[in-house]
Structures are given as C-alpha cells and as structure tokens.
Amino acid sequence: MTSTSQFDHFKEAWKASILERRSPVRDEFPDYHVSDPGVLVGTSLIHSFELGTGASIYTNSLLPAILQAEHEIILVTCFWASSSTRSALKDALEKLAEDRRERILRTRESGSDAHGLSPLRVRICFSSRSLFQKLFHTRSRNGYVYPPSAWASQLGLPSPEVLESGLIDLRVKSLFFLPFSVLHSKYVVIDRRRAWFPSCNVSWEAWLEGCVEISGDAVASLIQFHQHVWDPRLESQLPPRVGLDLGSARPPGLGRIALMPIPSFAGRFLSLPEAVTPTILLPSSHHCNPRYNIIPWRRYSTPPPTPLNCSISCLMDMARHSIYIQTPNITSTPVINGVLKALERGIAVVIVTSKALMFLEQIVTAGTTTSICLWSLIRRYRKLQAKHAQFRQIRSHDDLEPELDIEAQQPQIGSLTISYFHSRPGNGPESIVEEPQKSHIKLTIVDRQYTILGSGNMDRASWFTSQELGILFYSVDFAEAVSTAAAEVLVDRLEPVFSSSVAND
Structure with a gap:
C-alpha cells in the first residue's frame, strides 16, 4: 500500500465501524457526526508539540497565545481549581484588558473613532469545580452560566469592571451530568485560526502533560464540535479583520506584556515544519453510564462506537x-x-x-x-x-510434515x-x-x-x-x-x- 492508500484504508474502516455499530444509547451528545463521520475528516498544519507540566504548558504556550487574541478566545477544560495555572490565567486576562484599555485611550486622544477596537469575546468552559458543584449541577444540556458576580469570588477570574474596561466580553459556563459523566475535553482556540489540544486542566497537579498546536481545516471542525456541545448560539463568523494569522495580528504594544513562565524539568518544545497533514477530529459522545456492571468479573459490555x-x-x-x-x-x-x-x-x-x-x-x-x-x-x-x-x-x-513452516502456521x-x-x-x-x-x-x-x-x-x-x-x-x-x-x-x-x-x- 502507498502512504495515501494506507490512510484511506484506515479512514474507510473507521467510518464503517461507526456506521455499522451505531450505539443503542439514544440521544447522543453531540450527535452531528453520527450519520456522516466524514465531517470529522480534514487536514491541518501542525505548528508545535510540547511536553511539560500543566503550569509550564499554560505559561509557555497557551497564555502567550491568549495575549495575542484580537477577537475571540475559547478555553475549554475539564477541571477548574485554584492553582498557579489559574492565577496565571487571571494575570493574563488582566494584562490583556489593561493593554486594550490603553489602546482605547490612545485612540480617543488622537481623535479617532473610539470604537475602532472590536470587543474581545472570551468563552471559558469547564465541567468540574468541586464535589458540591457536581452534586447540585443542573442536568440541562444548556449547562450553568456563571453570573459576573461569581467571576472573581468563586472562579478566581478578573472582576467584571476590569474586563469591561478593556472591552472584553466574558462568559463562563459549566456542564456536568450525574452520576459521573464529566465533559473531559480540553482545547484552546484563538480567533478561530489556531487551536491547541493540551492534556492538562486548569488545576494544581504537577503531572506530565502534552500539547499540540494546529491550524487549518481541523480548526473549523473543532469549532463545529464546540457549537454542538458548549455554545449553540456561537456566532458563525468573526469580524472580517480576523483573517490575519496570529503573528501578524499581534496588537501594537503587546510585546511589553510578559508573563513569568513556570519551567518544568520535563519541558520540551518542538517547533515543527508546517506540512499539510491528514487529520481527524475524534469526539467521544457523553453517555449516562451505559451498561455499567458493578460485578467486575462478569462479561464486559461493548463500548459505544x-x-x-x-x-x-x-x-x-x-x-x-x-x-x-x-x-x-x-x-x-x-x-x-x-x-x-x-x-x-x-x-x-x-x-x-x-x-x-x-x-x-x-x-x-x-x-x-x-x-x-x-x-x-x-x-x-x-x-x-x-x-x-x-x-x-x-x-x-x-x-x-517435516517441511511444515512453523512460523507460517503461527x-x-x-x-x-x-x-x-x-x-x-x-x-x-x-x-x-x-x-x-x-x-x-x-x-x-x-x-x-x-x-x-x-x-x-x-x-x-x-x-x-x-x-x-x-x-x-x-x-x-x-x-x-x-x-x-x-x-x-x-x-x-x-x-x-x-x-x-x-x-x-
């Protein structure tokens, strides 16, 4: 098989396995790909791969990317806990709001249109914050949207006044389904141009983590997933000026904003040659504990396809x-x-x-x-x-059978x-x-x-x-x-x- 045919062979076998073994559990969440798994197939440019702890990955890569956002930040994590990562995220958002506020003032002083700076939408989504939160969380798929009064006191985020001064439109939402169905996905998307897939949460654990950074068709596929799970009302388009990539869209003056990185002994950062790479986004839909068996030695159930x-x-x-x-x-x-x-x-x-x-x-x-x-x-x-x-x-x-080839038989x-x-x-x-x-x-x-x-x-x-x-x-x-x-x-x-x-x- 040629290189391309190998991937095509896998892709067709993968699609057939999904279609032939459709889950008996109804009402998949999300379900947009069930009848046509091909919508998840695309390409990407892989920009970097990083190893380290969660705090080192956030402070070395994710937060610097957030500081470059012009129109939209989407941050999805599973766990949200008091930690150096969360503190660094708060600092980044405050620095971003400060820089944007100064840009607004400079615009006004020059007599230009004060509204030339478009609002920055920040969407933070998580599933688990505490045992109490999970026990009493709404079962609605609309989730729970935290009021601005809870941003600083409960979530450790900047105050509404600080964010509003920099034209930052923040919304924080949580989803969780009892008994223990967390939404475990983790990703960051900046201006719908680049996306990062970290394995780490916004939490305190000093564990070995990994993160890959991409752009290309797969980012659009990720946005589609996000719309079906976290934000059905997410605007389908960003302002026209979002067409620039991160490097050229860096706001004036932002170079002086720096965050103190948290290094890791296991830190590795690979800047990769950008080549078009066949890529498949792989959702795994939420299921409310299908066929759970408390007797562990009994025959196992077939997992959802x-x-x-x-x-x-x-x-x-x-x-x-x-x-x-x-x-x-x-x-x-x-x-x-x-x-x-x-x-x-x-x-x-x-x-x-x-x-x-x-x-x-x-x-x-x-x-x-x-x-x-x-x-x-x-x-x-x-x-x-x-x-x-x-x-x-x-x-x-x-x-x-003295001539029998043993290796051919087994x-x-x-x-x-x-x-x-x-x-x-x-x-x-x-x-x-x-x-x-x-x-x-x-x-x-x-x-x-x-x-x-x-x-x-x-x-x-x-x-x-x-x-x-x-x-x-x-x-x-x-x-x-x-x-x-x-x-x-x-x-x-x-x-x-x-x-x-x-x-x-």
Missing part, C-alpha cells in the same frame, strides 16, 4: 508493527483485549501508565484498578507465550513492555522548576505513523461515560518527533513492570 473509541479499536486491529500507549490509567477491557489480539499477531506493544493515579475514581467508574488490569494482562500474555511455546514444540516433533507473538511513570530522583518539590509526579498525557502511536492525542484515557470512564475529544494525525514525521520527545522525557522516569523476552521480528 464513538469516533474516538472506533479509531483506537481500528488502529489496534490494523497495526502491522507496533503500538505505543501512554495513558494515566488503563482499565478499559476493550483496550486490554485489543492489546492481546495485537500481541497474538506479532505486534510489539509498549504501555506507559501511572501507578495509583486517581485510585478512588478508578474504583467508582470501573470497579477495578490499573494495577489489577495490568496483572490480568500480564497473566494472559504469559499464557499466550506458553501456548505458543507448546505449539512450536509439538510442530518441531511432527514427523508427518506467527511469533509480539513483545510486551509495561512501565510505571515516576518522578525523576533529585528533582525535589522544593525547586522552583516543576518535576512531574505522574504521567497524565494521553498518547497513542501506531506503526510510527498514526498519532492520537487529546483528552481520552484508556480507562472505562473515557470509553463509556465521559465526553472526550481526541485528534488523530497521519504523519510519519510527526509520529517520530513525538516519539523522540517522549522517549527523552521518560529517561530515568520509568519503573519497569514487565518486559517480555520475545523479540519482535
């Missing part, structure tokens, strides 16, 4: 060489089964996860834990090894490597440079050419109940760049759990 779920399943089924998975938790039975099937076909599998991350959440949403699931995976893999060895031994003593099983992430020794919490304590990045790379990033974990919550958003890139160069950066960051940060002695031929 969301674009994200189907993408991961299809890639594992189609993998020809390798599968790399880095996830905070792994409690999804379909993922475990998919990994075993790939190993049986001779695919090399590497899994990097965290030890005891969000332990209670795992118990509540999955009825099991990552450590238990990994123990089960290793046990089943060893049985596969034993079965393979027994088959080879039997065939090697088969005098009836391929060499793939190698399996599992590791827990841990902080690097010597980088203590007393340092002003953050050392990630856990791995929170969601990264899947298949055959060194398909890369999935976004919010989706390999746990039951992401596969069955939470609303997720992933993004898939088909690019050998990007997959290699991400793999290399991840490998560099993981040096001295891995605790081996299992490593097979089977080579992947």
